[in-house]
Amino acid sequence: AQKITQTQPGMFVQEKEAVTLDCTYDTSDPSYGLFWYKQPSSGEMIFLIYQGSYDQQNATEGRYSLNFQKARKSANLVISASQLGDSAMYFCAMRDRNSNYQLIWGAGTKLIIKP
Amino acid sequence: GAVVSQHPSRVICKSGTSVKIECRSLDFQATTMFWYRQFPKQSLMLMATSNEGSKATYEQGVEKDKFLINHASLTLSTLTVTSAHPEDSSFYICSAETTGGQETQYFGPGTRLLVL
Numbered sequence: 001a002q003k004i005t006q007t008q009p010g011m012f013v014q015e016k017e018a019v020t021l022d023c024t025y026d027t028s029d030p031s032y033g034l035f036w037y038k039q040p041s042s043g044e045m046i047f048l049i050y051q052g053s054y055d056q057q058n059a060t061e062g063r064y065s066l067n068f069q070k071a072r073k074s075a076n077l078v079i080s081a082s083q084l085g086d087s088a089m090y091f092c093a094m095r096d097r098n099s100n101y102q103l104i105w106g107a108g109t110k111l112i113i114k115p
Numbered sequence: 116g117a118v119v120s121q122h123p124s125r126v127i128c129k130s131g132t133s134v135k136i137e138c139r140s141l142d143f144q145a146t147t148m149f150w151y152r153q154f155p156k157q158s159l160m161l162m163a164t165s166n167e168g169s170k171a172t173y174e175q176g177v178e179k180d181k182f183l184i185n186h187a188s189l190t191l192s193t194l195t196v197t198s199a200h201p202e203d204s205s206f207y208i209c210s211a212e213t214t215g216g217q218e219t220q221y222f223g224p225g226t227r228l229l230v231l
Binding site (some may be wrong): 033035037042043044045046047050052091095101102103105106107108 | 117149157158159161164206208210217218219220221222223224225227
């Protein structure tokens, strides 16, 4: 069965430092997609970045990059130069044929940026 | 691009009444929309998948007569919580899926429902 694991329930990071949020996944499907979403306290889910299983390069979007290690089945999110506004819950999600292409969600990591 | 609106953002209602929540994709067409429920400090729980022009597909344990879903057009899906009870109080959030290559779900801002 497919599964998403986020092992860090919470993290404190000093402003301007880089932060890595861990995500490991499990699937038997060679074709899958990995997503990261940010959920501030207001509740909306904000799409951050996507990585396809066949993508040769790690995805990047501004200050966000995805450290995709396929053999280890990990898809860690890296936020460079963290800002106070980065404080939020972060969810890793995956979709594949086994999930009928629905998103399977991790439990989330609460990130707090300290000034 | 890929903006999804959801209305209302907050609603308080009396037990026994019905509440309708609208989800709209503002700048793209979405053949598939999703409805989620989120309990405090938890991840999203998929309730149902809504396909334009056809009946919604409900997840196990979700009562389709309780949570009515209508996907009337490529930009609008509605969730009606019928005969709401206090245990239906929750955060409901919808998403609309883009098509063509990287299918990505974009989410609305969510609706906080409180049933008294």
